[in-house]
Amino acid sequence: MQVTQTSSQGLKQEFKVVLPAADLAAKLGAQLAEVQAKAQIKGFRPGKAPIGHLKKLYGKSIMGDVLQEAVNEANRKIVEDNGLRIAVEPKLEFPGGQEEVERALEAEGDFAFTVTFETLPKFEIGSFDDISLERPVAEVSDEDINAALKNLADRVQEFDAREEGAKAESGDKLTIDFTGKLDGVAFEGGTGGDVDLVLGSNAFIPGFEEQLVGAGVGEARIVKVTFPEDYSAAHLAGKDAEFDVTVKAVSAPKALEIGEDLAKKYGFENFDAMKEAVKGNLEADFHKISRDKLKRALLDALDNRYSFELPETLVEQEFNNIWGQHEAESQRAGQPIAEEGKTEEETRAEFRKIAERRVRLGLVLAEIGQGAGVKVEDKDLTEALVERARMFPGQEKQVWDFYRNNEQALAQLRAPIYEERVVDHISQLIKITDKTVTKDELFKEDEEA
Missing domain, CATH: 3.10.50.40 (Chitinase A; domain 3)
Structure with a gap:
């Protein structure tokens, strides 16, 4: 196998690989010998079918597997020898065209291809001593509890x-x-x-x-x-x-008295127990909003902190996902694709910036998490899967089986959990000051959220 680097531009590394016909023929011969020992071909005693006959029957099929394994082996060697960190699957091209591929399948010619690797950028994480953030917090008031109880009363x-x-x-x-x-x-x-x-x-x-x-x-x-x-x-x-x-x-x-009667309708032992449960739920809601706002501020800080070249393919994939969702939502609502006051081109440019931000933060959080040894435990993934299944009453088993049998879907379920774990890790390393705000201030949507 002959490997020559032909190009190095930013995050893209290109190599030319030549697999000599003699090497391919040797691999094919070894495979055919294994087939010969096991083959039971009509007209021949077991294990005695001529190699030439087996080549006519199975040569191309076996050679296809040989070429695929040779390509995989070459790619692995290039990655290991050059210390590459791959962002996406490598891109293969065959400059010799179909004719050269056919000759290689017959073990009559060299097999040459170019492979382009898009690599992950290198950047220093550094420390987080200089990051200082405010976390908005609000107390649950009696008014909030009474409003929630009134809402529950209205439901029944x-x-x-x-x-x-x-x-x-x-x-x-x-x-x-x-x-x-x-x-x-x-x-x-x-x-x-x-x-x-x-x-x-x-x-x-x-x-x-x-x-x-x-x-x-x-x-x-x-x-x-x-x-x-x-x-x-x-x-x-x-x-x-x-x-x-x-x-x-x-x-x-x-x-309907907002008291013991209401508590009984909802299955509580008494009204005091119901009020405590309502208060606990409200506190959990308030805490989630506080955490979400702190996370948003932290991600903004990280986005401003790091600047490096992004893998084009990852950005393009993320942009296509975002733009596809935007197109579908616009179509359902009967609205134009372009946002109000903007052209479609300007809207695309804005969405591309969002894609770049997501890719950049994804790489940063992955690097931080890897360095800190952050992991998603099996129990965390199981809890998330159970929660997802509950969203589809009557179809829980189908949802469970789908995720358990689909590694890509399971990875999509794992990703947000991993992100939360990394955010928790970073939150322990930065300075966080609680800022007391009103409920309305806490729940007010950020203009750019």
Whole structure:
């Protein structure tokens, strides 16, 4: 085997490999000898079929395996001899074309190919002594707990039919039929029958529910509304519409004490136990938001800290994933691909920056994690898999089997766990100061998130 490096440009290393015909013929001969010892060919005694005959029968097939193994061996040797850290699968090219490949399959000519390796960049991690971040934290208040209890009460709210002739009030539940129209023509998705609607719940388009206050059973009303400019269905966004609504039933909410009765409905021993559970859930939610914001700040700091050449293939793969999701979401919503106020080219450039950031941070976190010996334990992966399976009720076994039998899918499940472990590791090495904020400040979305 003859190996010659033909190019070295940035992260791309190209080599020319020549596998002499004599070496290939020797490998083919050895393989055919093994086949001869086991072959039972009609017309020949076991193990006595001529090598020439076996070559005619199996030569090309065996030689294909020989060439594949020779290519794999050459690639492994190049990687080991040159200390390469590979970013993606190497790219092979055969300058001699199909004719040369066919001659090699017959062991009648040398087999030459070029292989291009895209390598991982080299960069120094350094220390994190100079990173100082604020972690926003908020206390769960009695008001937060009471609001959560009210929400839980609303979920199990029961209603009794109002007396005959009664008019609907805010808070009542109406059962309605409706047909939505644009310029007098019914539009797709705008029709419903026997739909329950609690007045004041803001479940429908702004302005819809208010126009049904005072309606009685059997009454028909025309409700006029304007769809929001940012409505998910682009063909309705900002449009004026009319709904023909018929009220079929009016029910009033039954009184439900936010206390022991509510606790029993949710299976708690008493109301104090329910309040503690609600408080614990809220604290967990607050903690998650605090952690997410700290992680975002940490990733921003790391992104600003490191600058190095990125493997083009990894960036392209990440960009294609992001852009594909964006195209699918735009199509579902009936919206243009270009973001508001931007051309498609500008939108693509913005998404490419996101792809570059993800690749850069992925490489940085991988390097840090490898240096620190961060690992994902089997129990962590099992817990994540169980959680994923629970998201598909009735299909848990199929989901479980899919991940267990699909290494790539399992790797996708492992990746975010590994990232969290590395973030935890870095968080122990930097200076973190807790900053008390209000609940609204904690839950406020970052403009660039």
